[in-house]
Amino acid sequence: MADPFTIRIYVPDGDPDGVRVIDRMNWTGRGVAFPRDVWGRAMSRPELSKPGVYILVGRVESDEEDDLPLLYVGQTDDLLNRLNQHQKDKDFWDRAVVFVSTNDGLNRAHITWLEHSLIRRAKEIGQCHLDNGNAPKEPSLSEFEKADTQAFLREILQILPLIGITAFERPRVIKTTEKSTPVVPEAGAIDSIDTIIVPAKRDGFQRVFLGEDAWWAVRISGGKIPHIRYIAAYQTQPISAVTHWAPVERIEPYGDTGKYRLIFSEPAKKLEESIPFGQAKQGSMQGSRYTRLSDLLASKDLGELFKE
CATH class of the missing domain: 3.10.590 (ph1033 like fold)
Structure with missing residues (x-):
């Protein structure tokens, strides 16, 4: 059985359907989840001034019945500018979540590794469609850096289902x-x-x-x-x-x-x-x-x- 854990969710606007800031005790990361229609409020969050990894979530426009979500996984040194760009050039998404380090411990190699790992996992599990074109190659990390980044990824994977993103979870046989x-x-x-x-x-x-x-x-x-x-x-x-x-x-x-x-x-x-x-x-x-x-x-x- 996995170890129990506690997630803290802060709702800065008092609206549970708006911006949510996700934190865990003794974790150096932080997540910010928000629907697209409150982007104007979300963009003022200080976390978006940091480098990080992000996930956009929406639906496939199709005549066929298809309940798999459409995801885009990305990374950037400047979340605010990148998401502002996606607000203009990507129509499919209706919610997003970003993950950053609170102690500035994530560099470009780390967030590229997180992006690579999330895309690879999503493809292996097959519980979503991906809007990503080419998957990034796995960057070279020292064994110490890789261990730390893997731990950061595990925290992300524990948080995602709690905010309604299950595409990275292996289906549980009912x-x-x-x-x-x-x-x-x-x-x-x-x-x-x-x-x-x-x-x-x-x-x-x-x-x-x-x-x-x-x-x-x-x-x-x-x-x-x-x-x-x-x-x-x-x-x-x-x-x-x-x-x-x-x-x-x-x-x-x-x-x-x-x-x-x-x-x-x-x-x-x-x-x-x-x-x-x-x-x-x-x-x-x-x-x-x-x-x-x-x-x-x-x-x-x-x-x-x-x-x-």
């Missing part, structure tokens, strides 16, 4: 199902809901459901998560039918908006006969639905399954 041959109970058997049916557009279905043996950006009611063992894909128009299903190996968080990624334990199986929309009510498959796999496979259409 549910795991043992790999075994799926057993489909008889239709009508007394059993709890075990299957989630998700709507899928053609491109995402081919690329992710079939190509990656996974599905994501799924919102699942917390009480249903422990019972989910299977996932079925309802292909939207022009197919308008459930065509495939797969056993779920694990469920983990996806992005930072309370949705999940479902990883299959084996490739999806194609149904011998697709289950059409049929007489289901209009809008029935605009979002996820829950059922038992046995009942799904025994249904002639979704209207019969949902008794609509």
Whole structure:
């Protein structure tokens, strides 16, 4: 178990949604987090006159549902001027956080190493999109400097989730199902809901459901998560039918908006006969639905399954 720790958050304007100054006892660093719309107040903070590393957070502008945030990680000797520039030339971000040293212990090599490490970690974890073009090369540090800078990074990584930035956290598995041959109970058997049916557009279905043996950006009611063992894909128009299903190996968080990624334990199986929309009510498959796999496979259409 990790050691317990205390974070202090100072709200200079009395607005918890405004500028927040983050500190820890016995830490030589300090963070300043703020939404973009209070940049005029944030720019007066003395911390922004120092060199440091910063993270801009926003969203991808896309027609597809994608709950991963868009991040830009940078470093600079002059945070005020650099962020003022990003206020003008980067439209995507709506909040930011900067980290500096309170004792001026961070030089250009240190902040470049922090930038390099944060970008590398974000790429490895895959819980965000990066707006960065080329990742910086790892600068050369003495073993003493590297040890100190690694400790500074650990402090940053402990603080980020507490201010709503989870892109540097490895996803925690919410549910795991043992790999075994799926057993489909008889239709009508007394059993709890075990299957989630998700709507899928053609491109995402081919690329992710079939190509990656996974599905994501799924919102699942917390009480249903422990019972989910299977996932079925309802292909939207022009197919308008459930065509495939797969056993779920694990469920983990996806992005930072309370949705999940479902990883299959084996490739999806194609149904011998697709289950059409049929007489289901209009809008029935605009979002996820829950059922038992046995009942799904025994249904002639979704209207019969949902008794609509």
